[in-house]
Amino acid sequence: MGHEVCPWWVAYLIDNPLRRLIHKPEAIFRNYVKPGDTVLDLGCGIGFAALPLAKIVGDQGRVIAVDLQQKMLAILQRRAVKAGLGSRIQTHRCEPGSIGIATPVDFAVAFWMVHEVPDSREFLAQVRCCLKPDARFLVTEPIPHVRERAFRETLDAAQAVGLVLREQPRIRGCRTALFSRSPAEPSGVSLK
Numbered sequence: 317m318g319h320e321v322c323p324w325w326v327a328y329l330i331d332n333p334l335r336r337l338i339h340k341p342e343a344i345f346r347n348y349v350k351p352g353d354t355v356l357d358l359g360c361g362i363g364f365a366a367l368p369l370a371k372i373v374g375d376q377g378r379v380i381a382v383d384l385q386q387k388m389l390a391i392l393q394r395r396a397v398k399a400g401l402g403s404r405i406q407t408h409r410c411e412p413g414s415i416g417i418a419t420p421v422d423f424a425v426a427f428w429m430v431h432e433v434p435d436s437r438e439f440l441a442q443v444r445c446c447l448k449p450d451a452r453f454l455v456t457e458p459i460p461h462v463r464e465r466a467f468r469e470t471l472d473a474a475q476a477v478g479l480v481l482r483e484q485p486r487i488r489g490c491r492t493a494l495f496s497r498s499p500a501e502p503s504g505v506s507l508k
């Protein structure tokens with residue numbers, strides 16, 4: 317499977333009312349996020365996760381929304397302002413091999429994006445570094461676009477960089493993994 321990056325206009329096709337009905341992002345994230353939290357949305361696209369997360373964290377919280385594509389971030393910013401959530405969302409354009417975030421977060425999510433990252437092990441190691449000790453990190457990948465074997469490789473890479481699989485929550489049409497960070501530093505992991 318290639319690692320093609322989703323074109324910006326496809327984000328409008330996948331971030332639609334039907335998907336929000338099926339996935340109910342607020343219901344998913346309320347299990348892991350509370351008011352005042354700092355959360356990280358990786359590969360945020362036009363805000364499928366970032367916008368509901370901003371509602372949950374409230375005025376005292378913050379969503380750091382990261383994407384490779386400036387166009388995605390610009391659309392997200394417009395949508396956030398329109399929804400009255402602009403002050404809660406900080407956008408960050410990252411580089412392909414570096415998320416470029418050092419802020420410790422209470423929760424991170426990579427919704428339908430890890431399959432687009434060429435070096436998922438390096439990516440997962442960088443995310444781990446951003447997690448507070450009790451933080452959770454939710455990865456979801458679309459079925460059947462991401463086959464079971466490919467997802468298994470992501471789980472193995474996560475374990476290798478010091479992420480612990482806590483559960484695999486049911487989210488319709490998705491392969492999922494909820495991680496915490498292991499207390500011990502994994503051996504042999506060096507960040508670029």
Ligand SMILES: C[S@@+](CC[C@H](N)C(=O)[O-])C[C@H]1O[C@@H](n2cnc3c(N)ncnc32)[C@H](O)[C@@H]1O
Nearest residue numbers: 322359360361364383384385427428429432433
């Ligand atoms: C399929 S879209 C999913 C968008 C959103 N998370 C959602 O569920 O609707 C994948 C997103 O990940 C972004 N992306 C791909 N590779 C990335 C990387 N290495 N770092 C950050 N974002 C990346 C793409 O630009 C795109 O916006």
